[in-house]
Every structure is written in C-alpha cells, then in structure tokens.
Amino acid sequence: MLHGHGNDLHHQQFKIKADFSSNVAPGGLPEALAEHLHKHLHLLGNYPEPDAAGATTAIARHHNIDSMQVIATNGSTEAFYLVAQQFRGQAALILTPSFAEYEDATRCHQHALTFLPHLQLGSELPGNFATVWLANPNNPDGYTWAPGLFKEHCRQNPETYFIVDESYTNLCPTAQSLIEGSMPPNLIVVRSLTKDFGLPGLRAGYLVAAPELAQSINRLRMPWSVNALAQEAIGFIMTHYRELLPDTTAILKESQRVQKRLVALPHLKVTSTDCNYFLVETKVSDAADLKNYLLQNHGFLIRDASNFRALSPRHFRLAVLSPDFNNQLLSAIQSWISQVC
Ligand SMILES: Cc1ncc(COP(=O)(O)O)c(C=O)c1O
Missing domain, CATH: 3.40.640.10 (Type I PLP-dependent aspartate aminotransferase-like (Major domain))
Incomplete structure (x- = not known):
C-alpha cells in the first residue's frame, strides 16, 4: 500500500460523534x-x-x-x-x-x-x-x-x-x-x-x-x-x-437542502452535486483549521480534501448524515466562520 485511502477515522484522538468524512450512505448497514x-x-x-x-x-x-x-x-x-x-x-x-x-x-x-x-x-x-x-x-x-x-x-x-x-x-x-x-x-x-x-x-x-x-x-x-x-x-x-438500498430520493433531498444552506453562508463556495456528498471551498482560513475546530469542539469529522490532486488547502468534502446532525454541523460551521473572520 502506498498512501491509502484518505479516511482518517482511525487516527483521531477525539471521540467522533458524527463522521461527515465518509461517503457511506447515511443509515449505514441495513x-x-x-x-x-x-x-x-x-x-x-x-x-x-x-x-x-x-x-x-x-x-x-x-x-x-x-x-x-x-x-x-x-x-x-x-x-x-x-x-x-x-x-x-x-x-x-x-x-x-x-x-x-x-x-x-x-x-x-x-x-x-x-x-x-x-x-x-x-x-x-x-x-x-x-x-x-x-x-x-x-x-x-x-x-x-x-x-x-x-x-x-x-x-x-x-x-x-x-x-x-x-x-x-x-x-x-x-x-x-x-x-x-x-x-x-x-x-x-x-x-x-x-x-x-x-x-x-x-x-x-x-x-x-x-x-x-x-x-x-x-x-x-x-x-x-x-x-x-x-x-x-x-x-x-x-x-x-x-x-x-437506502432511500436515495430522501438522501438527495437532504443533501441539496444542506448544500443550499451552505451556499447561503458567507466565504464558502459549494460545488453542488446530485450525490450524498459534495465539495466545499472556504475563502477564509483553511480546511485543516475547520476540521480541527469541528473535531475539538463538536466531535464532527469532515474530510480535509487538500490532498486530492488539483485541489487546494481550502477544500473540504462533506457527506450528509441525519437532518439533526446536518443542522448541528451547519451551526458549527457558521460559528467557525464568525470566529475566523
Ligand atoms: C470513488 C471511490 N471508489 C471506490 C472507493 C472504495 O470502495 P470500496 O470500499 O468498495 O473499496 C471509494 C472509497 O472512498 C471511492 O471514493
């Protein structure tokens, strides 16, 4: 194995409450x-x-x-x-x-x-x-x-x-x-x-x-x-x-709701998708800082996407979970933006 897959769930010192970094469909194993x-x-x-x-x-x-x-x-x-x-x-x-x-x-x-x-x-x-x-x-x-x-x-x-x-x-x-x-x-x-x-x-x-x-x-x-x-x-x-199969219509609807909410936040650029996951670019600070903030303060794991070829330290990827967790994530991202601006 050379570098391996970017999922770093197993390397975290903080307890993970919700993993938005993995693209596995919400709901998990049927x-x-x-x-x-x-x-x-x-x-x-x-x-x-x-x-x-x-x-x-x-x-x-x-x-x-x-x-x-x-x-x-x-x-x-x-x-x-x-x-x-x-x-x-x-x-x-x-x-x-x-x-x-x-x-x-x-x-x-x-x-x-x-x-x-x-x-x-x-x-x-x-x-x-x-x-x-x-x-x-x-x-x-x-x-x-x-x-x-x-x-x-x-x-x-x-x-x-x-x-x-x-x-x-x-x-x-x-x-x-x-x-x-x-x-x-x-x-x-x-x-x-x-x-x-x-x-x-x-x-x-x-x-x-x-x-x-x-x-x-x-x-x-x-x-x-x-x-x-x-x-x-x-x-x-x-x-x-x-x-x-999970309810893909409901997952897509939730993903699009979360994408819309993020688009409405300042300093973020969302690459909209028809998938359960999507890419976001922050125009302030960087993805590593956001990831640390979310982990330390909320136990949320997101994917710092800076190691994907052709992307930058400002890119991160999110996969949607339950509406409740997604709302908590949205508030947490909003708080981070207010702090770093
Ligand atoms: C595009 C893509 N293909 C394949 C995989 C790996 O899938 P599997 O668990 O079947 O090896 C991943 C995992 O993140 C992926 O993102």
Whole structure:
C-alpha cells in the first residue's frame, strides 16, 4: 500500500460523534442485512468458495448479464489493483481530482502516469494510454459524465481501456451505469457495495467487463479474496437489492437542502452535486483549521480534501448524515466562520 485511502477515522484522538468524512450512505448497514449476517456467522468456520462463484452468479443475475463478465472482489479497491496489475508498466491517464487508489494502484504496478483535470477531457485523449481512470459520479466533486460518453470514447480509442468506477452511481440519480450484456471490449466498470449498502468494514465490490477481458483479469486474483461473510452478503444484497438500498430520493433531498444552506453562508463556495456528498471551498482560513475546530469542539469529522490532486488547502468534502446532525454541523460551521473572520 502506498498512501491509502484518505479516511482518517482511525487516527483521531477525539471521540467522533458524527463522521461527515465518509461517503457511506447515511443509515449505514441495513437491519435486514445485519440480521442475515448474524445468522450466518457459522460460515466463518469453513473456507469460502475460492473464486466467490455463488456471489458472482448472483451479481450477474441481478444485472442480467453473463457471469463470465463478473469478478466479485474484496471491495472495489481490489478491482483497481487487479486492473492495475493487468496493465502493469503501461501508460495510464487519471482524471483529477479523483479517488487516490487509482494512483496508488497504478503506481504500485509501475504505470507511467499522466493526470488531467476532468473538465479538460475533450473528444480526443491527450496522448496514447493503455488505460484511463475515472469515477461516475466522481469523488470528491460529484461530477457526472454525459450518458454514453465513455462508450463513445471506447469506440474512438480501441487501444485504450476505460476504467469507470461506479461506486456511487446508485446514490446519484444523474449518473447512468454502463453495465450491460454487451460491453465494449475495452470498457471495465467497477462497483462498490460498501457505500450504498453500508458495509465498508466487510469489503465487497465487483468488476464487470466483456467476458474475455474479465476472465483474463480474474486469473490474477488470489483465492478467497472475498471472505465468507462478504460472499453471503453479496448473495443477499443481489436478491433483495431494492429493499436494501437506502432511500436515495430522501438522501438527495437532504443533501441539496444542506448544500443550499451552505451556499447561503458567507466565504464558502459549494460545488453542488446530485450525490450524498459534495465539495466545499472556504475563502477564509483553511480546511485543516475547520476540521480541527469541528473535531475539538463538536466531535464532527469532515474530510480535509487538500490532498486530492488539483485541489487546494481550502477544500473540504462533506457527506450528509441525519437532518439533526446536518443542522448541528451547519451551526458549527457558521460559528467557525464568525470566529475566523
Ligand atoms: C470513488 C471511490 N471508489 C471506490 C472507493 C472504495 O470502495 P470500496 O470500499 O468498495 O473499496 C471509494 C472509497 O472512498 C471511492 O471514493
């Protein structure tokens, strides 16, 4: 591991009352899923299927695609490292700002890296690349791409593989999934189950591509990378998908309410999104100071986004929680602004 994911929940000396830094959907682990996992703890007494075949079939059935297109993974992060291994040592283009693991995974596997601000991506790529990495919607700014755009890129750049991270697609109604039965041979879609189904600690995700490509990547994985409970969780989620998904309409409504309230505060610039999270830039002091203030005085953790490529020490990211916590956060931010101005 190089730098790792930016979540610093485990490094705090203060008691965390509310974690606005993680993009996991508010509400967390659905009760029915927690109960189901409790009942299946005995599975830990045996090795799981080495290739997570049952979970893979369940994912394929849910998307109505061929199971040869799917690899169940230990969170989406395992998928990024597998893809980086598949294209080891080649040229990669990473659109910024973006999730740090694209860079860490490709660096681990010695790719030659080029970074491009996502808004500068035009119809032509700025060079020859084996892979292009992006998320739809993007983290941290919730940017969404026009439907079909990357299929067109795949068609125009047959030598380049596009890795589209759909970890937050369920939580953002304006982002459209590219998963389907007939995927372009150079498209790889990666999905996380940890955000929408509230189980980042369990580690569950998957990759979808054309069968030949998916099976070529599958040969790189180690056996049992998806543990027994995670395999059980994937099967359960795929057969109860709609019931277990959080109320994304309510989450979006709350996110937009909080974004509006922040826009009304002085000295803040909000990059509005249709997601449960969004990026904010403070025009006074910096994100590190705000983060410390919120931690020390309120036990609120926010994501200082200054270590995202292309962002500044003034950027921070918030994910919404319950309306009550969100209101407390809004008041706390307002107090901080009055103090620093
Ligand atoms: C865009 C994006 N993709 C993937 C992940 C990692 O997801 P997982 O828990 O499935 O490894 C994150 C985590 O923050 C993320 O922000």
